[in-house]
Amino acid sequence: MRIIRFKYNDEDSILAALTDENKVYRLPYTDFMNLVNEAENQKVTTLFLVENVIATSLPIKESIDELSLLVPIIAPEVWASGVTYEKSRDARKYESTGGKTDVITCYDKVYDADRPEIFFKSTAARTIGPNDAVHIRSDSNWQIPEPELGLVINKDGKILGYTIGNDMSSRDIEGENPLYLPQAKIWKNSCSIGPVIRLAETVEDPYNLQITCQIYRDNQKVVEGTANTKQLKRKYSELIGYLIKDNKIFDGTVLLTGTCIVPPNEFTLQDGDRIEIEISGIGILKNDVKLPAPKEQLVGKIE
Known part of the structure; x- marks a missing residue:
């Protein structure tokens, strides 16, 4: 249901x-x-x-x-988990070292650490739903969607349902310096969730959900990737546990669980692209890509 x-x-x-x-x-x-x-x-x-x-x-x-x-729920906050899949670790390492493989990075360390990476992603005002346009940053030249399973939780961390999330990411900004992570992750329309919430009690095995991402340009498919939540390194309870530890969250919070689908390194999103993310048993989240007009890119603009 x-x-x-x-x-x-x-x-x-x-x-x-x-x-x-x-x-x-x-x-x-x-x-x-x-x-x-x-x-x-x-x-x-x-x-x-x-x-x-x-x-x-x-x-x-x-x-x-x-x-x-x-949007199926007006989530007061959206949080996200990073480097929870091996593919994500490798991608973050590539963008931060220029492709070097013999360097131990913070991403290698957090992938193996007891404590996962949890970061703040979005507010209700920055989060959009199905068929709305996600935005790309005007100061980034390397941007991608990150297809993720989203957990809809209450203030105590109980999983109420599952949804689809798109954690838009600026690879060049984060790759330049990990301290730029908030700027690489948070801006207007940088997060989409939907199109539905699948009730938790109707999901037989949340660790066996097929994820597919397709990106279209000029009506031609230019990127396609697949993954499965069984590839996730950490348990959902583990991610939630660190999110709520000494932290106050709110009913209807969404926690994105990380991505295992990363477009080729030479790919970046462009104005007019279309992103379709499908998770088995949930649905398809569709969003066009938009580069905001100059008047929408005002530094320090308050919505």
């Missing part, structure tokens, strides 16, 4: 259930956390509550492809 949000006529947003048969049922809740909290109040699972609604209602006439989907 998957949960979506969409815009419908004059209503701001609708929360709905999307079945595995791709039928859409409206839910009488304001947002995802409202649904989860009501299930807890009734001492039932979120799935049980959703199935009860479906049992006494009819699906809407529109198909999922006809809906104007919104």
Whole structure:
């Protein structure tokens, strides 16, 4: 069972259930956390509550492809995990050493360390949903998407559901100096999540999810990569444990778990590209790529 949000006529947003048969049922809740909290109040699972609604209602006439989907949850914060896959370690090492293999870097060390890399990625105002445009930085010449499984968690770190995340990254900025990581990761529209939240109780094995990323330019596929969450070095509980250790997080926080798909080193995103990230059992997150107009690149601009 998957949960979506969409815009419908004059209503701001609708929360709905999307079945595995791709039928859409409206839910009488304001947002995802409202649904989860009501299930807890009734001492039932979120799935049980959703199935009860479906049992006494009819699906809407529109198909999922006809809906104007919104970000499935307005996450107060998005955090991310780094160097959790071997491919990510190798890519970070390449960009920071110019391709040298005989140098031990901070990325080699964190890959083998007890403590994982956890960093702040985005706020609700910087996070977009399906079919909106991710932005590329005007001061970077080497930018890529990072397809990742996202964990939707509550303030105690419990996994409520799974979604797809795109952790946009400026490889040249981080490669120049690891201390530039916030600038390599955080800017307007630098994070997308969606198109759905798959309820945690409906995922049989979260360590066996197939991830595919395709990038199109002028309607031609220029990059394709695949991975599986079974390649993840760390457990989700381990990543969450370090995130919430001596830290306050909020209901509906999203934790991205790292990427194992990295485009070729000579590739960089361009204005007008299209990114499609698919995770089995969840869906496809689609975003166009945009280089903001000069007026949108004002240094220090406050939204």
